[in-house]
Amino acid sequence: MGRTVGGPILEVEGISLSFGGVVALQAVSFDVREHEIRAIIGPNGAGKSSLLNVINGFYHPQEGSVSFMGTKRRSVDPHEAALQGIARTFQNIALFRGMTTLDNLMTGRALKMKSSFVQQVIYWGAARREELEHRARVEEIIDFLEIQHIRRTPVGRLPYGLQKRVELGRALAMEPELLLLDEPMAGMNVEEKQDMCRFILEVNDQLGTTIVLIEHDMSVVMDLSDRVAVLNYGRKIADGTPDEVRHDRAVIDAYLGVAQ
Amino acid sequence: MTHLLYGIFIDPFVQMAAAPDLLVQTLWEGLVSGVLYALIALGFVLIFKASGVFNFAQGIMVVFSALTLVGLNEHGVPAYLALALTIVVMLVLAIAVERVILRPLVNQPDIILFMATFGLTYFLIGLGELIFGGDPKIMISDQLRLPSGSYRIPVFGGYVQMQKIDIAATIIASLMVATLAVLFNRTRIGRALRAVADSHKAALSVGISLEQIWVIVWFAAGIVALATGIMWGARSNVSFALEIIALKALPVLILGGFTSIPGAIIGGIIIGVGEKFGEFYWGPLLGSGIESWLAYVIALVFLLFRPQGLFGERIIERL
Amino acid sequence: MLYREVGQYKTSYRADQALFPILQDRIGIAVILLLAFVGVPLTASSFTIDSILIPVLVLALAATGLNLLTGYTGLLSLGTGGFMGVGAFACYKLTTLFPGVNIIILILCSGFFAAAVGTVFGLPSLRIKGFYLAVATLAAQFFLSWCFIRIPWLYNYNVSASIEVPTKTLFGLAVTGPTSSPVTRYLIVLSIVAFLTLVAANLVRGRIGRTWMAVRDMDLAAELIGIRLYQTKLLAFAVSSFYCGVAGAIMVFLWLGNAESESFNINQSFLILFMVIIGGLGSLLGSFLGAALIWGLPIVLRAAPAFFGVNIRSATAEQISFVIVGALIIFFLIVEPYGLARLWQVGKQKLRMWPFPY
Numbered sequence: 001m002g003r004t005v006g007g008p009i010l011e012v013e014g015i016s017l018s019f020g021g022v023v024a025l026q027a028v029s030f031d032v033r034e035h036e037i038r039a040i041i042g043p044n045g046a047g048k049s050s051l052l053n054v055i056n057g058f059y060h061p062q063e064g065s066v067s068f069m070g071t072k073r074r075s076v077d078p079h080e081a082a083l084q085g086i087a088r089t090f091q092n093i094a095l096f097r098g099m100t101t102l103d104n105l106m107t108g109r110a111l112k113m114k115s116s117f118v119q120q121v122i123y124w125g126a127a128r129r130e131e132l133e134h135r136a137r138v139e140e141i142i143d144f145l146e147i148q149h150i151r152r153t154p155v156g157r158l159p160y161g162l163q164k165r166v167e168l169g170r171a172l173a174m175e176p177e178l179l180l181l182d183e184p185m186a187g188m189n190v191e192e193k194q195d196m197c198r199f200i201l202e203v204n205d206q207l208g209t210t211i212v213l214i215e216h217d218m219s220v221v222m223d224l225s226d227r228v229a230v231l232n233y234g235r236k237i238a239d240g241t242p243d244e245v246r247h248d249r250a251v252i253d254a255y256l257g258v259a260q
Numbered sequence: 261m262t263h264l265l266y267g268i269f270i271d272p273f274v275q276m277a278a279a280p281d282l283l284v285q286t287l288w289e290g291l292v293s294g295v296l297y298a299l300i301a302l303g304f305v306l307i308f309k310a311s312g313v314f315n316f317a318q319g320i321m322v323v324f325s326a327l328t329l330v331g332l333n334e335h336g337v338p339a340y341l342a343l344a345l346t347i348v349v350m351l352v353l354a355i356a357v358e359r360v361i362l363r364p365l366v367n368q369p370d371i372i373l374f375m376a377t378f379g380l381t382y383f384l385i386g387l388g389e390l391i392f393g394g395d396p397k398i399m400i401s402d403q404l405r406l407p408s409g410s411y412r413i414p415v416f417g418g419y420v421q422m423q424k425i426d427i428a429a430t431i432i433a434s435l436m437v438a439t440l441a442v443l444f445n446r447t448r449i450g451r452a453l454r455a456v457a458d459s460h461k462a463a464l465s466v467g468i469s470l471e472q473i474w475v476i477v478w479f480a481a482g483i484v485a486l487a488t489g490i491m492w493g494a495r496s497n498v499s500f501a502l503e504i505i506a507l508k509a510l511p512v513l514i515l516g517g518f519t520s521i522p523g524a525i526i527g528g529i530i531i532g533v534g535e536k537f538g539e540f541y542w543g544p545l546l547g548s549g550i551e552s553w554l555a556y557v558i559a560l561v562f563l564l565f566r567p568q569g570l571f572g573e574r575i576i577e578r579l
Numbered sequence: 580m581l582y583r584e585v586g587q588y589k590t591s592y593r594a595d596q597a598l599f600p601i602l603q604d605r606i607g608i609a610v611i612l613l614l615a616f617v618g619v620p621l622t623a624s625s626f627t628i629d630s631i632l633i634p635v636l637v638l639a640l641a642a643t644g645l646n647l648l649t650g651y652t653g654l655l656s657l658g659t660g661g662f663m664g665v666g667a668f669a670c671y672k673l674t675t676l677f678p679g680v681n682i683i684i685l686i687l688c689s690g691f692f693a694a695a696v697g698t699v700f701g702l703p704s705l706r707i708k709g710f711y712l713a714v715a716t717l718a719a720q721f722f723l724s725w726c727f728i729r730i731p732w733l734y735n736y737n738v739s740a741s742i743e744v745p746t747k748t749l750f751g752l753a754v755t756g757p758t759s760s761p762v763t764r765y766l767i768v769l770s771i772v773a774f775l776t777l778v779a780a781n782l783v784r785g786r787i788g789r790t791w792m793a794v795r796d797m798d799l800a801a802e803l804i805g806i807r808l809y810q811t812k813l814l815a816f817a818v819s820s821f822y823c824g825v826a827g828a829i830m831v832f833l834w835l836g837n838a839e840s841e842s843f844n845i846n847q848s849f850l851i852l853f854m855v856i857i858g859g860l861g862s863l864l865g866s867f868l869g870a871a872l873i874w875g876l877p878i879v880l881r882a883a884p885a886f887f888g889v890n891i892r893s894a895t896a897e898q899i900s901f902v903i904v905g906a907l908i909i910f911f912l913i914v915e916p917y918g919l920a921r922l923w924q925v926g927k928q929k930l931r932m933w934p935f936p937y
Contacts, residue, residue, distance in 0.1 A: 056803060057803075058799070058803070077802075078799075078802040078803040079802055079803075079805055079806075079807055081803065082802075082803055082804055082805030083805060087803075087804075088803055090800075094797055094799065094800035094803075095796075095797075095800070096792060096793050096796035096797060096800065096801075097796055097797075098792055098795065098796045098861065099789070099792055099793075099796065103789055103792070106789055107789050107790070107793050107801070107804055107806070108804055110786065110789070110790060110793075110804055110805055110806050111804070111805035113786045115785075115786065117787070117814070120781060120782055120785050120786060120787050121778050121781055121782060122781070123781035123784075123785065127781075127785055127786075128593075128596070130786075131596060131785055131786070132592050132593055132596065135592045135596070136592065139592070170804070174804065174805070314710060360909065361909055361913075364913040365912065365913055368912075368916070370709075370710070371655060371709065371710070372912055372916060374655075374710065375852075375856055375908065375912060376908065376909050376912045376913075378849065378852070378853070378856075378908060379853075379904075379905045379906065379907070379908025379909040379912065380905060380909065381905070382849070382853070382901050382902075382904055382905035382908070383901070383902055383904075383905025383906055383909070384905070385901055385905075386898045386899065386900070386901025386902035386903075386904075386905060387902055389898040389901070390895070390898045390899065390902065394894070394898075504845065507717065507845075510714050510717065511714070514711060514714060546729075547729040548729075549725055549728070549729065550725065552721050552724070552725050553718060553721035553722040553724075553725050556714065556715075556717055556718030556721055556722070557718055557722065559714065559718070560703060560714075560715050560718045563703065563706070563707050563711055563714075563715065564703060564706055564707070
C-alpha cells in the first residue's frame, strides 16, 4: 500500500457509558493512528456502535475523554465533531430519503458552503458559482463510487447495497480526516462486498483518510485492517494486529470460536 | 409599571383572600370544566394508546354525536331511543374510519395519520352542517332526565352555587374513567389494546386482530365523545363552536401525556382550574378572552421544561 | 412524444442546475407568464380577476410560505392565519405611520415584521419536536387572534375592530382602496407573487433548501454532517412567516380592502394547510395547484348546478365543499401523499410516452 501509518490522531481514554441501568461501555481505551484502517469487532451488543457514537458526539460518556487531533474533550456535539473532520456511516442507513443521491451527497458539502442567505436568494452570481464548484467535487465522488446512473433517483427507492454506497459517498463528500464506518458491508452479497472493500482501500490509499470500521465479516476484517480492537460486554478484551487478535484466547472464547 | 406588577403578583391573591367563597366557586368551576376537558382528552388517549393515531377529530366527534342525538329527537324519536341510535351511529363511524382511513394508512408515519384526521374533521363538520344545519341547538336534557337546578352551599361566610348538572357530569366522568381504567388493566381486551399500542407487528404475530381492536377503540372513544357532548351541551348548547373548545384537550394531553388515563384527568384539572383562575383573577388586567389562549401557553411553558409532558415517557433514540 | 427530452443533453453542470432544464418546460413557463401578464389583463372579466385570480395568487403565496416550513423542513404549523394577520396589521399600521412611503415597500416591510414574530414563536423548536411543536404553533395562532382584537392600537381604535384600506397610489394610479381597478391590483399581486416564488425556488434548489430537507428527513443525520439544527429551523420559521405576512398584507390591501381578526383565525390556518397537503408537500408548484383547487371548488360547486338548472344555496355549497375537501385530504394522503404536484409529474412522465403506451 502506498501510505505510511503515522502517529495517533484519535485517543479514547477510559470511556464509560451507561443508559439508565444498562452499561454500554466500561473503561474502554484505544487509539487510532493516522492513515491506518482500524477495525472494531465483537459480538452484538458489545458496545461497538456506542463507541462510535461517543467519538461522533451523539452519546456523552459519564467518564473518560476523547482526544482528536490534539483537542481533548469529555464530550463533543455532533456538529463540532463534523467540524473537526469526523464523518460517519450508520448500521441502519441514515440517508435523507426524500432527496436524490446527488442531493444527499451535496448535503455532505454543507460545512464547506459559505454563501450567505442573501446570496442564496439572488442565486445568480456567488451562490451559483459555489454550487457548481461543489457539484464538480461531488461528481468526482460519484464517479469514484460508480453511482452515476442513480444520480437523480430518490434514495428511498434504491436497493440496500446502493444505499450503503451513497451513504459512503455522503461521508466522503465531507472530506473527513477520520471516517467511521458502522457495518458498511452488512446485508451485501459477495460482489457488493468486494466493491465496497475496493472503495474503502482506495479511499485510505489515495486520500489518506483514516478509517475506523465495525464489521462482522472476519475475512474482510483480516484483509483490510492494520489493527483490530475487540469489544465484549462493553469492555475491550484484545487489541493488536489481525493475526495477534485471531489467535488471542479471550477473543476465541468470546467471539470467534475455534480458529479455522 | 408598579400598577402592572401589583396587578400580576399581589392583587389577585388579595382578591382571593378577600372573598374566599368566590375562590371556592372559581375552584369548582375550574374543576368542572377541567373534568370535561379531561373527558375529551380521554377519547384521544384511548385512540392513541391503541392505534398510535392522534385523532384530531375527537372534538368534532363530540359535536357530531351530540347533534345526532338532538337531531333525531327533533324528528320525533323518543329520547332514549335516540340515544341508542346515536350509539349505533358512533359504531358505524368507528367501522368506517377503520376501513377507510386506518387500514390504508397503517404503515405511514404518524404525522400523515394526524393530517388524515384533519381531513376527517372537516368532512364531519361539513356533513354535520349539511344534515343538521349550522344553528346552535339545545340539548335534550329534560328528555334524558338529566338533573337541573343547583345547590347553594354556604361556605366561608358566603355561598357557593353548584349546578346539579355539573355534579352529575363529574360523577359520570369519574365513572367512565374508572371503567376504562379497569378495562385496560384487568381484562383480556385491555391487554390486547395495550399490546397493540406497543407494537402493531408484535400484536399481529400473536394473533390479535388489529382491525377489531381499532374498531373497539374508536367506538369507545365515540361513546366518550357522546357523553362529553351531552354534558357540555346540557351546560351551554350544542354548536360547532364546541369543536374549537375541544382543541383545549391538546394542552391537557401535553401535560398529562398521550398514553396515560390518570394523566388525562390530572392534566385536565390543572388546565381547567388554571384557566378559570387566570380568567377570573388575572383576566381584568389583560383584557377579557384570555381563556382562548391561556391553556396553550400553560402547556407551552410546561413543554419547555419537560418536553415529554408530565406523565410522558422519555424516548431515547437509538442510532 | 411531444415531451421527449431526447437530444437535450446537458453539457455543463450549469445547464443541469437550471430551474427549468427541459426545453418544453421553459416554453411552457414562458407561455404561462405571457398569458398571466398580458393575456389576462386584456381578456379576463373583473369578476374573474377579483374573485378567482387574485385570491388564488394570494393564497398560493401563503401556501408557499407554509410549504417551506411544513413541506420542506417538516415542521407542522397551525399558525399560518396568525402570521398572515401580523403582516396585514403591520402593513396597516405602517401606512398609518408613514403615509408617504411607497405601498410595495410597506408590504415587503410588513413581511419582515411577520418574520420576526414567526421567529419568536419558532424559538420553542429548540426543545420541542414534531406534534408538540404543532401545538405550540396553535398557541401562537390563538394568542395572535386574541391580540388582533384586544390591542386597539392595531386597528387605530376603530369601533368595529376592523381595518379599512386607504387609497394608495403608484405612478399616479390608484392601487389600493375602492378607486383602484382590478387589473392594476392583479398585476401588482402577480408581480409580487412571481418574484417571491422565484426567490423561493432559488432557496429551495441550493444549500438552504437541502439543509431544510435534511432536517425534515433525519435531523440526527443532518447534525452529524455539521448542519446546525436550531438555526435551520428558525430560518425556516422566519422565511415562512415572511411569505405568510406578505400574503396577509396583500390579502387586505390588494384583494379584500378590509379585514378584521376573524380573517386570520384558526380556520384560515387549516385552509392553507389543506392547500399544501392536497397540492403537494415539498413542492412549490403544489402550493399553486392546492390553492387553485381549494379556492375553486366552492365556486365550481355553486356555479355548476346552476348550469344544469339546479339552484343550491351558497351556504350549502360551502358545506359540500367542506365534505369534499375533507374527503380529498384523506384520499390524497392515502393515494398520493405528494399531492397534485406528484400527479402532475406522473402525468408529464406519461406525456413522454404518449401516444405510445410504453
